[in-house]
Amino acid sequence: MxxxxxxxxxxxxxxxxxxxxxxxxxxxxxxxxxxxxxxxxxxxxxxxxxxxxxxxxxxxxxxxxxxxxxxxxxxxxxxxxxxxxxxxxxxxxxxxxxxxxxxxxxxxxxxxxxxxxxxxxxxxxxxxxxxxxxxxxxxxxxxxxxxxxxxxxxxxxSSELGIRQEPEELLSNWFPVQLPEDIYFHNLSRRSQGKLELDEQSLPYPAVHDSIFLITFARAEDFDGKLGNDMYIARVGDPLKLSAVLKDQKGFGKHLFRLLRLAWEQTLRERKLRTYELANNARCFFFVKGQLQNDKIFFSGADGEKAWRAMVGYSSRENPQTGITSVRYWHFGLEARPMVHPICAYNMKPHVLFTSDGLTVWASKKRLSAARRSQCKDWWNGEWRDRTLAAVSYLASQDGNLEIRLGSNVFGKVASRPLLFNSPVSYVDPQLLRAETDHLEPIDDYGIERSDEDDPFCDEAQT
CATH class of the missing domain: 3.40.50 (Rossmann fold)
Incomplete structure (x- = not known):
């Protein structure tokens, strides 16, 4: 054997x-x-x-x-x-x-x-x-x-230590979004001949360009003088009910997905979180060193009790040959993946990034992958859950919701607590009763894996 x-x-x-x-x-x-x-x-x-x-x-x-x-x-x-x-x-x-x-x-x-x-x-x-x-x-x-x-x-x-005939409330990573009732399809035009082209990232409020339409929750006047020298809104769209558009217009879900993503990214940039580009055009927003008092967030934990979690930390290692101590900082960040079905929500995915100065993420994908495996090896499910709850609660306002700006006077509201699911049965992993791990490691979309000789503590020039 x-x-x-x-x-x-x-x-x-x-x-x-x-x-x-x-x-x-x-x-x-x-x-x-x-x-x-x-x-x-x-x-x-x-x-x-x-x-x-x-x-x-x-x-x-x-x-x-x-x-x-x-x-x-x-x-x-x-x-x-x-x-x-x-x-x-x-x-x-x-x-x-x-x-x-x-x-x-x-x-x-x-x-x-x-x-x-x-x-x-x-x-x-x-x-x-x-x-x-x-x-x-x-x-x-x-x-x-x-x-x-x-x-x-x-x-x-299936033993008595596994499934139990008891109901259980389960915490998800779906944070519901409440959106305005009205959405607009404004007609675009050009002052000169040519193709209608628009950079959605440069607009003051979330909007999606599709053919001759500018799809948005914002009123037309919010874009006055903001579409470039040659583009303008030729006809103001009538307010349409979002629920009806979702039901009647096939393919509208992808536009709503983009609106939600643009809204999230604009909101977190306004809150001064740093951006890191992931694979597939996704973005992660993370806290830098010194952004939070003591790099911690106090929040209401999963059990309702007051708790805190660090959003930035560090580890160090001394080179036995040179005596030089290398320091790396880890930074907790969130990627919000919009959902439009079965509910409108953000699916929060946690990430951990690394810097040498507390600000600038390492350029080497291999180095990031190696450091994440090392740093997060012993992080439990509760670590990821609590840091996600802490980050969202920090971004939320006093009423317990995170406001995402959709127009000059139009907002969506993201719940600071995720959706709960009720299960008719509960489950206890037998491994937990043998002092084993409940470890869950996120898979970051870094895209490149490390080789044996890569050292997550080494200088950037060496990778």
């Missing part, structure tokens, strides 16, 4: 994922988060298991496992077994490198072993590991199949 040694609880999520993926490929695998799938629930003698039942010892190397006595003791014993098997078994120990731990800090028992990198992508690391296992002709067990793993998973999650 394959034995997965890892830091508990820091690397539980990875160990569970790896164990299940290996089992679906036909490999008997043991880890303390899954035990032996379909077999023993607990082994009292780990050493005997490593010595007598293990074909490969997979050591999940991370900053946590590199310092934990338990994992290092397992590794030391595996090294003893490896020496006894020398000449019989090739590469009894395989190291799986999970994070950005520097090579000069890796335990001496590990740094000379062959490494499979899972830093950039668990999927690519897994593909390399499978190739290694196949090359070394590690035996499989026909009892370990995708259906067997699925059966094990259902058994784990």
């Amino acid at each position: 394959l034995f997965v040694s890892h830091a508990n609880p820091e690397d539980n999520l990875f160990a569970q994922w790896l164990s299940l993926r290996l089992a679906t490929q036909g490999y008997p695998v043991w880890s303390d988060v899954t035990r032996l799938l379909g077999g023993e629930d607990f082994w009292n003698d780990i050493q005997r298991a490593i010595a007598n039942r293990t074909a490969k010892f997979l050591f999940a190397l991370s900053r946590a496992s590199n310092k934990k006595d338990g994992t290092l003791q397992e590794l030391a014993y595996a090294k003893e077994i490896s020496k006894k098997l020398e000449g019989q078994v090739k590469d009894f120990i395989i190291t799986l490198r999970l994070d950005d731990i520097p090579y000069d800090e890796i335990d001496i028992r590990v740094n000379r072993l062959n490494h499979v990198s899972f830093q950039d992508s668990w999927a690519s690391g897994f593909a390399q590991l499978l190739a290694k296992l196949e090359d070394d002709k590690v035996p499989k067990n026909p009892g370990f199949t995708p259906s067997a793993v699925a059966t094990w998973w259902r058994t784990q999650f």
